[in-house]
Amino acid sequence: MARFRQLRNFTTTLCAGLEPEDYVVQSMPDVSPTKWHLAHTTWFFETFILKKFVPAYRSEIPEYAYLFNSYYNAAGDMHRRDLRGLISRPTVREAQRYRASIDSHIDNLLSGADEKLLDEIEPILVLGIHHEQQHQELLITDIKHVFAQNPLYPVFRAKKISAAPAKTMPIHFFDFEETIISIGHDGHGFAYDNEGLRHRALVPAFSLASRPVTNGEYIEFIEDNGYTRPELWLSLGWMTVNEQRWQAPLYWTKRDGAWWHFTLSGFRAVEKSVPVTHVSYFEADAFANWAGARLPTEFEWERAALGCPIEGNFVEEEDFHPRAQSPSGDDRHLHQMFGDVWEWTRSAYSPYPGYRAEPGALGEYNGKFMCNQYVLRGGSCATSRSHIRRTYRNFFQPEKRWQFTGIRLARDPQ
Numbered sequence: 001m002a003r004f005r006q007l008r009n010f011t012t013t014l015c016a017g018l019e020p021e022d023y024v025v026q027s028m029p030d031v032s033p034t035k036w037h038l039a040h041t042t043w044f045f046e047t048f049i050l051k052k053f054v055p056a057y058r059s060e061i062p063e064y065a066y067l068f069n070s071y072y073n074a075a076g077d078m079h080r081r082d083l084r085g086l087i088s089r090p091t092v093r094e095a096q097r098y099r100a101s102i103d104s105h106i107d108n109l110l111s112g113a114d115e116k117l118l119d120e121i122e123p124i125l126v127l128g129i130h131h132e133q134q135h136q137e138l139l140i141t142d143i144k145h146v147f148a149q150n151p152l153y154p155v156f157r158a159k160k161i162s163a164a165p166a167k168t169m170p171i172h173f174f175d176f177e178e179t180i181i182s183i184g185h186d187g188h189g190f191a192y193d194n195e196g197l198r199h200r201a202l203v204p205a206f207s208l209a210s211r212p213v214t215n216g217e218y219i220e221f222i223e224d225n226g227y228t229r230p231e232l233w234l235s236l237g238w239m240t241v242n243e244q245r246w247q248a249p250l251y252w253t254k255r256d257g258a259w260w261h262f263t264l265s266g267f268r269a270v271e272k273s274v275p276v277t278h279v280s281y282f283e284a285d286a287f288a289n290w291a292g293a294r295l296p297t298e299f300e301w302e303r304a305a306l307g308c309p310i311e312g313n314f315v316e317e318e319d320f321h322p323r324a325q326s327p328s329g330d331d332r333h334l335h336q337m338f339g340d341v342w343e344w345t346r347s348a349y350s351p352y353p354g355y356r357a358e359p360g361a362l363g364e365y366n367g368k369f370m371c372n373q374y375v376l377r378g379g380s381c382a383t384s385r386s387h388i389r390r391t392y393r394n395f396f397q398p399e400k401r402w403q404f405t406g407i408r409l410a411r412d413p414q
């Protein structure tokens with residue numbers, strides 16, 4: 001119950017600087033309005049816990065089931081995703097009231113439940129907590145996209161971020177020997193179903209970069225005409241670059257010969273020592289080709305992460321922006337594997353051997369998206385520290401750029 005309350009309060013905290021007008025904008029089909037995130041995460045607890053475990057429970061407003069279902073076909077019909085920004089009612093205040101009402105129903109249910117009932121509810125409640133943490137991250141990346149459309153460049157969180165060091169650690173590569181390792185979650189504690197089944201995988205020898213690619217390194221790629229050299233790009237990537245007229249990462253603009261970008265703390269000069277972010281898989285792959293390297297597989301990444309503590313720049317820091325690695329850091333181990341930026345892998349998001357989606361609505365959580373997407377690892381500056389794991393598999397289509405996505409290079413043995 002304490003965890004549930006803390007989670008729900010953190011969502012409210014994230015919205016602290018927003019005005020009602022900010023909550024309703026949908027700047028592209030991938031973006032959901034803040035108000036929708038508030039209501040949809042609430043709908044999740046209402047649908048999968050209250051409607052299931054409280055026999056006398058009746059929704060105050062049954063239409064919310066249609067408006068705030070995202071993609072769960074087994075839970076009924078749903079409103080069109082790309083039209084979420086057209087919905088001015090319920091109002092922001094009504095959505096907040098919906099949250100409070102469901103919270104108090106959950107409170108009542110848990111405080112009156114016996115051990116047996118609690119055992120049944122717990123896995124779904126924990127799933128709901130992780131689900132809302134995912135939406136907290138989306139809420140942040142979505143409002144960033146919304147604000148970036150506004151020539152006034154609204155500030156999401158006024159925060160004086162200490163100046164990034166001018167230089168960062170030089171990049172170097174760690175060598176890993178060929179081995180057979182266990183991949184996937186071992187079953188202790190929470191994991192999503194897509195992290196199983198745990199299985200053995202052969203990982204041939206590879207090298208992995210000590211830290212993510214920085215803005216400064218990415219600018220070298222841009223200045224070497226990286227965006228206009230088809231030989232660096234996947235065919236689909238080259239089509240996308242030309243159709244979308246990409247010349248730099250999302251949110252970047254050139255002013256008087258220097259690169260600037262929109263951040264959640266305002267518009268500012270691109271810091272060269274900070275990890276590059278808001279790049280697509282296509283850009284990550286082209287950069288790697290240009291650098292004489294490649295992206296890691298998710299198995300290489302998971303193997304390398306075994307020795308890394310799960311610490312870093314997560315949402316709890318409330319920077320909402322990646323940080324530079326100190327130039328005087330220890331160069332004997334990998335840096336920034338967790339937090340800062342999600343790292344694109346070259347692994348297609350597909351089921352592990354033996355994976356079967358559960359029957360019913362909750363089986364739709366991950367399994368049905370295992371087509372045409374790539375796996376990302378490690379979490380970002382918008383991810384909760386308690387949400388990420390070494391085995392965590394995030395996934396997006398290769399052209400998506402609005403998440404905090406970045407690049408870590410890998411190489412085959414020289």
Ligand SMILES: [Fe+2]
Binds near residue numbers: 040070131135
């Ligand atoms: Fe959701």
